[in-house]
Amino acid sequence: MTEKYQNFLRRYGTALGGLALFIFFAIAAENFLNPSNLLNVLKQISFLTILAIGFSFALTTSELDLSFATVGSLACVVAGGLIYHQFSPILAIAAGLFAGLAAGVINGLIVTRLKVPSLIGTLAVSSIAxxxxxxxxxxxxxxxxxxxAFLFLGRGQLVGIPVLVFWTLIIAVFSLFVLKQTxxxxHMIFTGENDEAARLGGIPTQKMKVLGLSISGLTAGFTGVLLAxxxxxxxxxxxxxxxxTAIAAVLLGMTMIEPGHPNVPGSLIGALTIGILSNGLILMGVEYYVQDIILGMIIIASVSVSASTITKAAFSV
Amino acid sequence: MATLLDLKSIHKSYGAVQALNGVSLTVREGEVLAICGDNGAGKSTLIKIVSGAEAATSGQVFLRGKEVHFASPADALACGVATIYQDLALAPRLQVYQNIFMGAELTRATFIPFLRILDKKKMSQAAADYLGRLNIEIKDMKAPVASLSGGQRQAVAISRALRWQASLVIMDEPTAALGVRETAQVLDLIRQLHDQAVTIIIISHNMEDVVAVATRIVILKNGLKLGECLTENLTAAELSRMIALGDLGDRNIIRQTAVE
Amino acid sequence: MKCKKIGLARTAALMAVFFLTTTQAFAGDFKLGIVVTAMSSETHARTAHAAEETARKLGWDVTILDSQANVQKIVSNLENLAQAKVNAILVCMGKPVETEAGLAAVSKAGTPMISVMSGTSPHVMFDITVNEYEVGAEAALYLLGQLNYQGHILTQRYESHVGTRIRGKILDVVLAENLAVKVIGSHTMAKTKSWREDVRKGMEALLLQNQGKFQGIWASFDAQAFIIDDLLQAQGHKKGDIVMVSIDGGQETFRRIRDPNSLLTASVFIPFEAMGKKAVELMDQIVNKGDKKEELVTGPYLFLDALMIDKYNAPPEGEWPKM
Structure with a gap:
């Protein structure tokens, strides 16, 4: 019984913490429970969540992607630039996605072909981006x-719910499906778990690493388009x-559901927790720098629980 | 018995170090061949060449009479040569059936060509079947491998060979780092696998185990083949002495094989 | 594992105590939210703190939100303040076009907004600012005047910020009319967190390359000029050797202008504190005292004067220029 309880706590402890935070703000912060505020929180975490999900794909194959944020900016500039110069929205969106994907593929090739550790390689690509x-x-x-038509992507609403929320859900569900059912x-999970074993079992591990980093790039590209x-x-x-913040969401996610490992529902709850925290603190009138301090604490606390995966990704070639 | 694998004059050097100095040997279908020898005799190097992990410097490998060149373990696997590594090459966090099917999952197609859906139910059932054939009981196919005992892990690794429908299974120190009971369990597994008409090559330091499961023994020394003997009426002590002295004496059957 | 859980719980408790003690909890009647683009920028912080101080004197509750130079964060900060139902919002150095979505959310919630040095938006009552074009012209003309409209200058530019970019463009216009003054070296600062290092390296190279060949230096904002000043002092230059002009003003600027060892000659003082203060005062008049916006400010802008400061009118330590 106690073991079962401990196991439950291990898997859902952080989620319960998030829930406690929610209840705390519901009581302590005026207007927090307003439906419009809750939708507001969901909308605000969408960029964060999409980036976090992409990052967790890279981390699943045991590679870090430290370029996703600046690659997102690059995609934003590419898509925005084309729209600004009167090209069709379809072309602009495609170009933005392509920019992200290309950066991801380059990351993958740098890591697998040139054997540069992803910690360094993706940081370099970040600078290039x-x-x-x-x-x-x-x-x-x-x-x-x-x-x-272009503005609808990021600003539109469907049945009173911001389109951004739908994008996030679609990406989360699809990612979960890909990782768990395909x-x-x-193969990506095996690559991250035991690279050598996977290779001996006939899994093209290098391709999987390229794929993981490419997906991270692609989601960064999509985020950039949505931002534009x-x-x-x-x-x-x-x-x-x-x-x-996106890395923090992933790390927070790694303390739950599948402790020690990046996972989509965890990242989602992680992002939600960070979003609730940020919104709730503002509603309560807490000074701005408190958010940064808490974010740092979250990262330290999360990594102390699930250090091995991150360390492996950061320091292996 | 027909010849399954034929190695002819295998040389392998790592820079100036000569690991194998022209080893030739035959593996017959359905036998359990043990390769013995002291550290540095060249056992592991030989195994790596057969399993596709490394290429020979010179020499030829024939499988069922056809010359093969394995560029990778995946290549060897495709030809029915499976290797079970000392560290078992498992992913401990993942489930029993997932590990058995690692890299060779059962899938269904989707409308997106490269996105194939895993057939978890089918894999789970087949995994239970493979383990059943090895007389091993693991109740939950969805249990993570980390929760299994050493013997059970061996069973998972060996089941993989069944999944691959391998005709030749190479086992690298299968009983190293196992307790007495688990060793017995693994030896039993090897016999079960043998009963499934699988040919087995085994490397081991443990003479008791070798004598218990092998049908024939090849002894290497300093990259050369010292000789071969059958395990009938052979004791572990005798085998140890042969390896230590580097002389098989009357037991050497190599000349007879050459005459055949 | 158990140990780690306890560790986590302790961290969580620490966090809870920490942010409860820093909570202002909006106790007063009138709540003001201040959205700042980047508190890491001195001018932004000065404006926000002056506004905060003025508001607290009026008995208001104030929350400053930093956006860390992230446009999306400006938007979410605005949205969150709209949800918090604050009584008024002040936007410091905002980007109204890029953050239109956030401003729209605030105006939809009916919250009155004033901005400082941001540009105009239909959602904001008015923008309190100085005329950057005028500021740029003052700095350029002062520099050329000191050089008697002839000689060579070095320029330190910054193109990624609208204000500094305008200053640079106005300098170009002035130079185009005065061909006896030539730019013999120019460095453009990159937009990075280590911009100070970038300025130091870039200018060090230019100073060495053009040693003895230039009489003036133009810097697009004061913090750049400080770095150049330090370089020149280290190279043994004395006040008066070179005319250096920049823009922004502030206590450190005034100190250097007064300092006999500093090479900083003059700077156009932009009244950041006054703008922050004015924004709160006008907000109070309009929202609490019922004054009409149109009677206080005509048009989308309220322009405050910038003031050229050199050794003749630099205020003593701790004081501000009389405007």
Whole structure:
């Protein structure tokens, strides 16, 4: 009985913590429970969640992707730039996604072909992505009144619910399906679990690593497109700020459901917890710097629980 | 018995170090062949060459009379040569059936070509069947491998060979680091596998185990084949002495095989 | 595992205590939210803190929210404040076009907004600012005047910020009319967290390369000028050797202008504190005292004056220029 209880706590302890936080704010923070505020929270965490899910794909294959935030900015600038110059929204979206995917593939090739550890390789790509973003924009954001069809992607609503929430759900469900129900998914998991064993079992582990990093790039690209649409502008640093919070969401997610390992529901709850925390603190009128301090504490606490996977990804070639 | 695998004059050098110096041997269908020898005799190198993990410097490998060149373990696997490694090459966090089917999952197609859905139910049933054939009882196919005993883990690794429908299974130190009871269990597993008409090559330091399961023994020394003997009426002590002295004496059957 | 759980619980408890003690909990009647683009930028922080101080004197509850130079964070901060149903919002150095979605959410909630140095938006009552074009022209003309409209200058530019970019462009216009003054070296600062290092390296190279060949230096904002000043002092230059002009103003700027060892000649003082203060005062008048916006501010902008500061009018330590 106690073992069962301990196991439950191990798997859902953090989620219960998130729930406790929710209840705390429901009581302590005025207006927190307003349906419009709850939708607001869901909408705000969408970028974070999509990036976090992408990052967890890379981490599943035991590689870190430290470029996703700046790659998101690059995709934002690419999509926004094309819209700004009156190209069709379809082309702009495709180009944004492609920019993200390309960066991901490059990350993958750097890690698998050049044997550069992902910690370093993706950081380098991150720098390149920033450089290209500034090259494209000259540092000046593309702004303007853009086509409604394009703006709907990030600002639209369906049955009173922001479209962004649907994007997040679609990506979360599809990712969960891929990882849990498909051959490619389990091959990525095997690659991350035991690279050598997977290779001996005939799994193309190098390809799986490229795939994991490519998916991370692709979701970063999608986030960039969504940001361009939501902000109707494209700043060369638009997505840079999501780096730490998205990683924090993944790390928080790794303390639950499948403790020690990146997982989609965990990342989702992690992002939700961070979103609730940020929103609740603002509603309570807490000073701005408190959020940063708490975010750092979350990262330390999470990693102390699930260090091995991250360390392996960070320091293995 | 027909010849399954034929190695001809295998040389392997790592820079200046000569690991194998022209080893030739035959593996017949349905036998359990043990390769013995001291550390540095070249056992592991020989096994790596057969399993596709490493390429020989020179020499030829014939499988069922046809020359083969294995570029990777996956290549060897495709030809029915499966290797069970000392560390078992399992993913401990993942489930029993997932490990058995690692890299060779049963799937159904979806509308997206490269996205194949796992047939978990079928795999789970087949996994239970393989383990049943080895007389091993693991109740929950969904239990993580980390929760299994050493013997059970061996069973999972060996089941993989059944899944691959391997005709030749290479086992690298299968009883190393196991307790007495688990060793007995693993030896039993090897016999069960043998009963399934699988040919087995086994490397072991444990003479008791070798004598217990092998039908024939090849002894290597310093990268050369010292000789071969049958295990009938052979004791572990005798085998140890042969290896230590580097002389098989009357037991050597190598000349007879050459005459055949 | 058990140990770690206890560790986690302790961390959680610590966090709870920590943020409860830092909570202002919106006890007062009037709540003001201040959304700042980047508290890490000195000018943003100065504006926000002046506004905060003024508001607290009025007995208001104030929450400052930092957006860490992240446009999306400005939007979410605005949305969250709208949800918190604050009584008024002040936007410091905002980006109204990029953050239109957030501003719209606030205006939909009926919350009055004033911005400082942001540009205009239909959702905001008005923007309190200085005229950057005028500021740029003052700095450029002061520099050229000191050089008697001839000689060579070095420039330290920054193109990724609208204000500093305008200053640079106005300098270009002024130079285009005065061909006897030539730019013989220019460095453009990159937008990174280590921008100070970038300025130091870039200018160090230019200073060495052009040693003895230039009479003036133009920097797009004061913090750049400080770095160049330190470089020049280290190279043994004395006040008066070179004319260096920049823009922003502040206590450190005034100190350097007064300092006989510093090479900083002059700076255009932008009244950040006054803008923050004015924003709160006007908000109070409109929201609490019932004054009409149109009677207080005509048009979308309220322009405050910037003031050229050199050794003749630099205020003594701790004081501010008389405007």
């Amino acid at each position: 920033t450089g290209v973003s500034f090259w494209i924009t000259g540092g000046v954001a593309f702004v303007g009144r853009w086509a409604d 051959r490619i998914g389990i 649409s939501t902000l109707s502008s494209a700043d060369p640093t638009a997505a840079d700020g999501f780096m730490l």
